[in-house]
Amino acid sequence: MAKTKVVVDPITRIEGHLRIEAQSENGMISTAWASSTQFRGIETIMQGRDPRDAWAFTQRICGVCTVVHAVASCRAVEDALGITIPPNATLIRNLVHGMQTIQDHVIHFYHLHALDWVDIISALSADPAKTSAIAKSISPWPNNSATYFAEVQNRVKTFAAGGQLGIFTNGYWGHPAYKLPPEVNLLAVAHYLEALDWQKDVIRLHTIFGGKNPHPNFLVGGMASAINLNDTATINAARLADVQAMITRAKRFVDEVYWPDVQAIAGFYKDWGAIGGGTGNYLTVGEFASVDTNDLDSLYFPRGIVMNRDLSKVYPYDHTLVKEGITSSWYEYSGGDAASLHPWEGETVPKYTGPPTPWTYLQDEKKYTWMKSPRYDGRAMEVGPLARMLVGYAAGQKDIKEIVTELLTRLDVPPAALFSTLGRVGARCMETVLVANQMQNWYGQLVARIKNGDTKTFNGDKWDPSSWPKTAQGYGYLDAARGALGHWVQIEDGKISRYQCVVPSTWNCSPRDEAGVPGPYEAALMDHHPLLRPEQPLEILRTIHSFDPCMSCGVHVLDADGHSVVEVKVQ
Amino acid sequence: MWTNSARPVLVLGLGNPIMGDDGVGIVALEQFRERFEVSEGVELMDGGTWGMNLLPYIESAGKLLLVDAIRAGLEPGADVFLDGPDLPRVLGQKLSAHQVDIVDVLTLAQVRGTLPATTVALGVEPSTIEMRASMTPAVDRGAARLPERMARQLREWGIRVSPRTPAHA
Numbered sequence: 001m002a003k004t005k006v007v008v009d010p011i012t013r014i015e016g017h018l019r020i021e022a023q024s025e026n027g028m029i030s031t032a033w034a035s036s037t038q039f040r041g042i043e044t045i046m047q048g049r050d051p052r053d054a055w056a057f058t059q060r061i062c063g064v065c066t067v068v069h070a071v072a073s074c075r076a077v078e079d080a081l082g083i084t085i086p087p088n089a090t091l092i093r094n095l096v097h098g099m100q101t102i103q104d105h106v107i108h109f110y111h112l113h114a115l116d117w118v119d120i121i122s123a124l125s126a127d128p129a130k131t132s133a134i135a136k137s138i139s140p141w142p143n144n145s146a147t148y149f150a151e152v153q154n155r156v157k158t159f160a161a162g163g164q165l166g167i168f169t170n171g172y173w174g175h176p177a178y179k180l181p182p183e184v185n186l187l188a189v190a191h192y193l194e195a196l197d198w199q200k201d202v203i204r205l206h207t208i209f210g211g212k213n214p215h216p217n218f219l220v221g222g223m224a225s226a227i228n229l230n231d232t233a234t235i236n237a238a239r240l241a242d243v244q245a246m247i248t249r250a251k252r253f254v255d256e257v258y259w260p261d262v263q264a265i266a267g268f269y270k271d272w273g274a275i276g277g278g279t280g281n282y283l284t285v286g287e288f289a290s291v292d293t294n295d296l297d298s299l300y301f302p303r304g305i306v307m308n309r310d311l312s313k314v315y316p317y318d319h320t321l322v323k324e325g326i327t328s329s330w331y332e333y334s335g336g337d338a339a340s341l342h343p344w345e346g347e348t349v350p351k352y353t354g355p356p357t358p359w360t361y362l363q364d365e366k367k368y369t370w371m372k373s374p375r376y377d378g379r380a381m382e383v384g385p386l387a388r389m390l391v392g393y394a395a396g397q398k399d400i401k402e403i404v405t406e407l408l409t410r411l412d413v414p415p416a417a418l419f420s421t422l423g424r425v426g427a428r429c430m431e432t433v434l435v436a437n438q439m440q441n442w443y444g445q446l447v448a449r450i451k452n453g454d455t456k457t458f459n460g461d462k463w464d465p466s467s468w469p470k471t472a473q474g475y476g477y478l479d480a481a482r483g484a485l486g487h488w489v490q491i492e493d494g495k496i497s498r499y500q501c502v503v504p505s506t507w508n509c510s511p512r513d514e515a516g517v518p519g520p521y522e523a524a525l526m527d528h529h530p531l532l533r534p535e536q537p538l539e540i541l542r543t544i545h546s547f548d549p550c551m552s553c554g555v556h557v558l559d560a561d562g563h564s565v566v567e568v569k570v571q
Numbered sequence: 572m573w574t575n576s577a578r579p580v581l582v583l584g585l586g587n588p589i590m591g592d593d594g595v596g597i598v599a600l601e602q603f604r605e606r607f608e609v610s611e612g613v614e615l616m617d618g619g620t621w622g623m624n625l626l627p628y629i630e631s632a633g634k635l636l637l638v639d640a641i642r643a644g645l646e647p648g649a650d651v652f653l654d655g656p657d658l659p660r661v662l663g664q665k666l667s668a669h670q671v672d673i674v675d676v677l678t679l680a681q682v683r684g685t686l687p688a689t690t691v692a693l694g695v696e697p698s699t700i701e702m703r704a705s706m707t708p709a710v711d712r713g714a715a716r717l718p719e720r721m722a723r724q725l726r727e728w729g730i731r732v733s734p735r736t737p738a739h740a
Contacts, residue, residue, distance in 0.1 A: 041702040060589045063620025200627030214621040
């Protein structure tokens, strides 16, 4: 049977600039290519700048992940200069990053990913009374009456009747891969709308600790959050009470809406526990230290590597084994195409050799993307929530073991089902539950320290450049919502001489390497992956979205053509 | 259509200042902040490229002034003005450098019945959108005109906008 070529460009529902090309045969994907179609050159922008200002630039790398790029940058500079931040600063960074993770995962699920599993049109034919019964059976969440669901249904009906589906226009409604009963679809649509209200209330936490949002203030050496319980201009007792309220609200939504929804929806898609696994290697840099960022033993999400889907062993992570190749990427290295470079030796010299745009196919090109290929000790690695849950599970982290076991038991699937598209969806939700619990813990510690008179949030010992060595280099780790993130900085005479970032999507969206080994997106699409209707590549979206791609990375330029966000070309 | 005077006016700068001309909305917002004082009830916000997260801020606004790089097929640096009920539809034709976000956000606000009654977009036609921390000269000049244009728009809405007293006057 003839091969069908499928192009999906751009694939993200809201953020842009990822292109997937795939070939399918007999309803299955035989091979796939992932391409990031936009060059990023943050490295060149950073040269010659004051390292203390670096975070303000890096937080613009991604419009949505501002917090993580700022903190990773601060950590890289702190590592280079030998700065230890005060315990309060670690706790505040945990709270800010933790809330970002929670909010990001919930938004990703309901607003970017749910519509790959939930058929919004089918929800229109649901019986609200039955939806109400389902809602009551899985959660104590109060918005669960038949009247409430009928109201939601009417709102969507009015909207659909006006021909104004807008953001929903691009769905493949009625596709046979949608398996949820109309009543569960309606439940999910209701929570899609509720999540919008919830997110705005919880993310205000960033404004309290960082002064503003979406670009909160950070500080090399700690946090710029002055604490004085009795001063209205600082973080005081009233603001801490606000923080407590937000943590409670976040946790409640996660426990009573997101977690039950994911379990209910996953129950109808258990076959996706055998689809879309991919590389089988998982890497975490670890995250959420207790009080000292450098105390790696205290990381709540442990650092390490799981190889070849073997959960009996965790390998240690050593950042010096991270190297980036460019065999398939539009760059040149002074040492030639076959070289692979550690970020401290990293080079970012673009050299476009692809066909003129608009592209027909990139897959016939040797080089086909602006992404480099990061490899760990020569191996492709998946990063993200699934990697964190697998490394934690294999390392015997108690909370992770417990919640993973709970989900597997409830779905009645073996641990092997984790290595899949469904595994990613479940892992993202499980870690949200865990982080929401930890928020209370970090908050409690912070308040206890303040009550004991410790209000220090900044270590200024090395603020003055005259206290710095002539040359220094540092590595800032951070396990962000989307996965392992690294910033590498080199400082000469008080200025940045070299800066490199390896972001989660670079790991996951990386192209084929020198050995021809595909990156995680590509490998996942080639792993028992169905594609029923090439002209409606819903299954591709499911797997790619399960990684939570963030290809836009702060770039939202539009092409002049087109009226659809997801563009599919078939030959 | 109705407006609730309790809902603030939101001036929302959009874009990414490390992406060349894409940053024009943010640069203009900062210049506006330096040059003008506005009456209470007007919120100035650097929205960056925050996407869906912007929804609650937009929903809380009675009037919305978007400041952004907008592709309208004009000369680089040219002034662009969009308003009226057509605005989401026009943005839907991929004119603005952020429409993928902003049109989705405006559409969702529409579903929820929370779209600000009045929305105006002021912008500048961008030339180069690539990773660098400065804008092209034509767009730089466009950015310099924006604070005055923003002030004029706000005054049309009956808002008091007064020049800040220069520090060395």
